[in-house]
Amino acid sequence: MITNRQKFSLIYFITNSFFLASGYSLIFKISKNDSWISMIIGIIIGLTLVNIFNHFGFNEKRKYFLNEKKNILEKIISLLFFSFIIFVNITVTRIFATSFFLTKTPGIIITIPFMYLSIKAAKNGINTISKISEILLPISIMFIILSMLAVCKDGSLQAFLPILITSKKKIILSSIYFAILTSIPQLLLFDIKIEKKKHSLYYLITSLITLFVGAVIIFTMGSKLISIFRFPEYMVLKQIKLFNFIEKIENLIGLMWFFDLFISTSISIYNMNKVNSEKNYISYILLGSIIYFTEYITKKYTFANFLYQNIPWFLLITGLLFFILIFIKKRRIKKGTNSS
Numbered sequence: 001m002i003t004n005r006q007k008f009s010l011i012y013f014i015t016n017s018f019f020l021a022s023g024y025s026l027i028f029k030i031s032k033n034d035s036w037i038s039m040i041i042g043i044i045i046g047l048t049l050v051n052i053f054n055h056f057g058f059n060e061k062r063k064y065f066l067n068e069k070k071n072i073l074e075k076i077i078s079l080l081f082f083s084f085i086i087f088v089n090i091t092v093t094r095i096f097a098t099s100f101f102l103t104k105t106p107g108i109i110i111t112i113p114f115m116y117l118s119i120k121a122a123k124n125g126i127n128t129i130s131k132i133s134e135i136l137l138p139i140s141i142m143f144i145i146l147s148m149l150a151v152c153k154d155g156s157l158q159a160f161l162p163i164l165i166t167s168k169k170k171i172i173l174s175s176i177y178f179a180i181l182t183s184i185p186q187l188l189l190f191d192i193k194i195e196k197k198k199h200s201l202y203y204l205i206t207s208l209i210t211l212f213v214g215a216v217i218i219f220t221m222g223s224k225l226i227s228i229f230r231f232p233e234y235m236v237l238k239q240i241k242l243f244n245f246i247e248k249i250e251n252l253i254g255l256m257w258f259f260d261l262f263i264s265t266s267i268s269i270y271n272m273n274k275v276n277s278e279k280n281y282i283s284y285i286l287l288g289s290i291i292y293f294t295e296y297i298t299k300k301y302t303f304a305n306f307l308y309q310n311i312p313w314f315l316l317i318t319g320l321l322f323f324i325l326i327f328i329k330k331r332r333i334k335k336g337t338n339s340s
Contacts (some may be wrong), residue, residue: 090290180319
């Protein structure tokens with residue numbers, strides 16, 4: 001039995017999982033100091049999508065998809081969605097770790113332990129993942145709020161001015177990016193019974209925290225710097241000092257973003273294993289292929305940059321295909337239940 005607190009923690013981590021290295025960076029590059037406006041609009045759009053997903057695709061009474069027989073097309077669409085999320089998470093983990101933490105360590109040394117822990121959590125089931133996320137939730141929120149408040153002393157309201165200098169098209173585009181990156185991952189929880197109102201509330205709270213972090217980054221760094229850095233959410237932490245002599249705290253606080261990636265990856269692998277319950281070796285082949293492809297793409301700047309620029313659209317396409325699949329499956333099972 002997954003408690004409401006555990007459901008909130010799962011929603012919290014998967015909602016933020018696409019913001020390290022891509023979410024904030026893409027939005028800031030497009031709408032600069034007007035990004036906070038884009039994120040507010042994005043929250044409204046995202047709330048609408050979450051309600052649609054929950055109402056038309058989420059589990060109501062019992063497991064209706066993971067335990068049902070699936071044809072080849074259904075398996076391909078499901079595995080495509082889960083595999084893409086795992087691939088992005090692993091790629092970001094590797095790039096982030098090798099860029100700031102373990103600069104001289106081969107990427108594969110980072111990828112394999114991270115994947116192993118995620119597989120281990122996934123094997124123990126969704127209840128275990130939920131309990132892990134529940135434990136990590138207060139740590140993550142505490143680090144985020146305290147670190148963001150700590151850097152505010154270096155900020156200026158001038159960073160938000162002038163308002164609405166970005167074109168409406170760019171503001172709308174970045175708001176769509178925000179909505180996609182925060183709402184589509186909610187589909188990972190499709191087989192968990194979450195009350196629609198509570199799901200919307202949990203998503204709203206999490207998105208407001210995401211907005212808060214984005215606003216602090218703009219407030220502290222200004223429109224020029226936020227559009228230059230690939231990891232603006234990490235770079236802003238470099239300004240934190242304790243007692244004017246304790247530095248490099250950003251390396252400790254930066255670990256909180258691995259929580260998001262770890263929980264999101266673990267849930268994706270769990271769903272993948274359930275889809276391949278009859279043939280578990282397929283999951284291992286896919287995960288091995290993802291590790292190999294991650295190694296390849298991280299060494300090719302052109303491919304890595306292409307992925308970075310188009311993550312929202314790839315996520316939208318794979319997510320919508322998966323949503324259509326579970327929507328059809330849910331209606332089919334409902335009709336079968338009613339007729340019987």
